[in-house]
Amino acid sequence: xxxxxxxxxxxxTRSLLRARTVVAEGDRVLLQDLEPRLDQYLGQLLxxxxxxxxxxxxxxxxxxxxxxxANLVEALRIVSTxxxxxxxxxxxxxxxxxxxEPFYASSERFAKEVAGVDWYEQVLSLHVTTGLLTDFFVxxxxxxxxxxxxxxxxxxxxxxxxxxxxxxxxxxxxxNPRLAARxxxxxxxxxxxxxxxxxxxxxxxxxxAPGATRRLEPAFNDIVAAHTRRMDALGLTA
Amino acid sequence: xxxxxxxxxxxxTRSLLRARTVVAEGDRVLLQDLEPRLDQYLGQLLxxxxxxxxxxxxxxxxxxxxxxxANLVEALRIVSTxxxxxxxxxxxxxxxxxxxEPFYASSERFAKEVAGVDWYEQVLSLHVTTGLLTDFFVxxxxxxxxxxxxxxxxxxxxxxxxxxxxxxxxxxxxxNPRLAARxxxxxxxxxxxxxxxxxxxxxxxxxxAPGATRRLEPAFNDIVAAHTRRMDALGLTA
Numbered sequence: 001x002x003x004x005x006x007x008x009x010x011x012x013t014r015s016l017l018r019a020r021t022v023v024a025e026g027d028r029v030l031l032q033d034l035e036p037r038l039d040q041y042l043g044q045l046l047x048x049x050x051x052x053x054x055x056x057x058x059x060x061x062x063x064x065x066x067x068x069x070a071n072l073v074e075a076l077r078i079v080s081t082x083x084x085x086x087x088x089x090x091x092x093x094x095x096x097x098x099x100x101e102p103f104y105a106s107s108e109r110f111a112k113e114v115a116g117v118d119w120y121e122q123v124l125s126l127h128v129t130t131g132l133l134t135d136f137f138v139x140x141x142x143x144x145x146x147x148x149x150x151x152x153x154x155x156x157x158x159x160x161x162x163x164x165x166x167x168x169x170x171x172x173x174x175x176n177p178r179l180a181a182r183x184x185x186x187x188x189x190x191x192x193x194x195x196x197x198x199x200x201x202x203x204x205x206x207x208x209a210p211g212a213t214r215r216l217e218p219a220f221n222d223i224v225a226a227h228t229r230r231m232d233a234l235g236l237t238a
Numbered sequence: 239x240x241x242x243x244x245x246x247x248x249x250x251t252r253s254l255l256r257a258r259t260v261v262a263e264g265d266r267v268l269l270q271d272l273e274p275r276l277d278q279y280l281g282q283l284l285x286x287x288x289x290x291x292x293x294x295x296x297x298x299x300x301x302x303x304x305x306x307x308a309n310l311v312e313a314l315r316i317v318s319t320x321x322x323x324x325x326x327x328x329x330x331x332x333x334x335x336x337x338x339e340p341f342y343a344s345s346e347r348f349a350k351e352v353a354g355v356d357w358y359e360q361v362l363s364l365h366v367t368t369g370l371l372t373d374f375f376v377x378x379x380x381x382x383x384x385x386x387x388x389x390x391x392x393x394x395x396x397x398x399x400x401x402x403x404x405x406x407x408x409x410x411x412x413x414n415p416r417l418a419a420r421x422x423x424x425x426x427x428x429x430x431x432x433x434x435x436x437x438x439x440x441x442x443x444x445x446x447a448p449g450a451t452r453r454l455e456p457a458f459n460d461i462v463a464a465h466t467r468r469m470d471a472l473g474l475t476a
Contacts, residue, residue: 050307050311053298053311053314054295054298054299056295057292057294057295057296057298057299057314058295058299060291060292060295061292061295061296066335066338066339066342067335069288070334070335070338073288073291073318073321073322074322076291076295076314076318077315077318077319077321077322080311080314080315080318081315081319083311083315084311084312084315096308097304097305097308100304100308101304104304
């Protein structure tokens with residue numbers, strides 16, 4: 001399982017970026033029209049699952065009550081099982097570490113950005129980033145060959161810890177209504193950071209043409225709408 | 239799932255201790271002769287699984303390489319799945335939180351004692367405490383009714399992350415031989431703390447009769463022997 005890499009992350013990233021194209025339809029890009037390579041798609045997804053997984057681990061540790069801890073353990077079980085199941089979808093000759101490696105540094109930076117200062121921010125972050133990333137990778141996976149797409153979507157949607165997180169967040173906000181304002185602000189910060197991560201997943205950091213973000217915006221509309229509904233369910237302004 | 243408790247932890251612990259007896263055979267206690275109540279047995283076990291789980295989460299986060307992180311994620315998946323499967327073995331009318339609650343404070347103290355100062359100590363701790371606790375609860379579970387015992391042993395032995403942890407520890411010690419001396423000392427500290435936790439699981443804190451530890455020692459011999467083999471496999475003195 002363990003191998004060391006003969007190329008630097010920068011070299012690997014550069015070669016991936018050369019291979020990447022973005023399909024535009026008029027001035028509109030449809031995520032499902034992109035055709036990611038399976039190993040690159042899963043490499044990105046796995047690297048981001050590692051971020052979510054570490055958030056969940058921290059949230060278990062910092063949980064203020066035993067009840068909250070037990071709920072978070074279940075969320076952690078779900079994300080760690082999902083990680084294992086996604087690894088299994090890699091092509092047989094693809095090392096999971098090699099697939100993840102080009103995206104790892106960027107996902108670690110993302111992990112720091114969305115870490116939060118306390119348990120409440122951690123749990124909202126876990127809820128918001130998991131929701132956005134799942135919706136994004138389900139849509140982006142639309143460009144994979146049918147069998148791969150079906151397998152990926154099945155793993156991403158099989159189990160969800162979201163109701164447990166909602167339960168914890170709702171209880172926290174009811175117990176301390178002043179938390180709501182901070183959580184709403186934190187949610188906005190999270191959606192910004194996560195959209196950027198999604199943008200980089202599609203374009204790579206090199207493609208920073210001024211029109212690119214605007215062209216991709218419509219593709220993100222559904223994803224942001226689902227985020228707004230998640231925030232509404234918590235009584236928070238998105 | 240979430241309920242609040244109408245008794246203090248101290249009251250619950252006291253009532254559990256009154257119900258607990260230790261069977262001595264001459265001056266020898268056999269763990270399998272103890273007959274724990276299923277809810278108490280699982281409550282203790284679950285509370286300690288929470289400790290192991292949090293160690294694994296921290297070890298994922300602090301892993302020095304992506305390869306190590308991936309191995310630790312698999313260990314984390316195994317312990318979080320084990321936790322879920324053990325919860326399912328509780329009697330239908332038993333709330334998992336209520337079952338764990340009397341043992342939670344003690345297990346949190348235990349978590350602090352075995353936390354370690356860096357990633358290497360965390361991983362050895364995860365390896366050593368999981369090994370000792372699994373062996374102990376398999377033996378202690380010998381006193382449960384047959385069906386319960388079989389179900390518990392099946393969950394405890396179905397999957398193990400131990401080879402992954404051994405791989406990481408061996409690699410670390412080969413890369414830095416000076417680590418061995420510190421790891422051996424840390425291993426001794428861990429076995430002491432974990433034996434005490436096992437002792438408390440059987441006796442409860444109130445039964446501190448001078449002869450009690452000596453009477454239980456033979457029951458722990460096999461468990462300590464297995465620990466010594468684990469340390470040997472790492473090239474460390476137990």
